[in-house]
Amino acid sequence: MSTLASPTGRGRGHGLGRAAAAWWFALSAVAIALFAPLPYLTTSLTALAQQDSDLALNYVDRSTPIQVAFYLHVVFGGLALLFSPIQLSARVRARAPRLHRTAGRITLGAILVAGVAGAVLSSVNLAGPVGVAGFGLLALLWVSFAVAAWRAIRRRDVPAHRRWAIRAFALTYAAVTLRLWLGVLIAAQTGLAGTDADVAFDRAYHVVPFLCWMPNLLVAQWFLARRGVSA
Numbered sequence: 001m002s003t004l005a006s007p008t009g010r011g012r013g014h015g016l017g018r019a020a021a022a023w024w025f026a027l028s029a030v031a032i033a034l035f036a037p038l039p040y041l042t043t044s045l046t047a048l049a050q051q052d053s054d055l056a057l058n059y060v061d062r063s064t065p066i067q068v069a070f071y072l073h074v075v076f077g078g079l080a081l082l083f084s085p086i087q088l089s090a091r092v093r094a095r096a097p098r099l100h101r102t103a104g105r106i107t108l109g110a111i112l113v114a115g116v117a118g119a120v121l122s123s124v125n126l127a128g129p130v131g132v133a134g135f136g137l138l139a140l141l142w143v144s145f146a147v148a149a150w151r152a153i154r155r156r157d158v159p160a161h162r163r164w165a166i167r168a169f170a171l172t173y174a175a176v177t178l179r180l181w182l183g184v185l186i187a188a189q190t191g192l193a194g195t196d197a198d199v200a201f202d203r204a205y206h207v208v209p210f211l212c213w214m215p216n217l218l219v220a221q222w223f224l225a226r227r228g229v230s231a
């Protein structure tokens with residue numbers, strides 16, 4: 001991560017703010033990429049379902065193709081989240097361009113697999129029709145943005161490549177914001193209204209299919225517009 005040096009206090013403050021934001025995105029992405037898949041890679045869906053895991057309960061009796069799609073989404077979504085901060089780092093891009101390209105290829109491949117798997121899973125999600133629309137659109141845009149970034153760099157249009165890569169990361173980061181929004185919404189219901197935790201989860205999960213990614217994309221567009229590269 002790098003900051004932009006400026007002789008003014010305001011510039012230094014902005015630089016520190018950008019650096020803090022960059023570190024937050026990177027560390028939170030890596031944390032979720034490493035720890036979120038662990039329960040599903042170390043424990044069977046049957047055992048997790050017996051522990052009343054909502055996701056495990058949803059998938060434990062599904063067909064083999066659906067379960068395969070679930071594990072592909074978990075593993076390759078984690079890879080995309082893990083490598084995205086490397087691929088987006090200006091310091092890596094400047095000092096280790098080969099690492100940047102390698103991380104980009106891994107991220108692209110991971111998004112393609114996880115996105116297609118996510119589109120399949122959207123039809124059996126816990127949120128019903130809202131989830132089909134929200135998660136299905138997320139999967140479609142996620143793959144589309146990643147492919148657009150790849151096509152842009154293939155024609156050596158670096159500015160367009162960076163724009164699409166930032167948009168793709170905004171959707172990759174939905175894995176983080178989904179968990180953050182679930183935590184906030186559940187805590188608000190149980191803490192303020194005394195709602196049962198299971199009921200609070202069900203209500204929250206009917207909101208997050210869109211909430212987990214639409215604000216991310218709006219923030220990405222705002223960031224690009226501020227830098228004058230929103231086209």
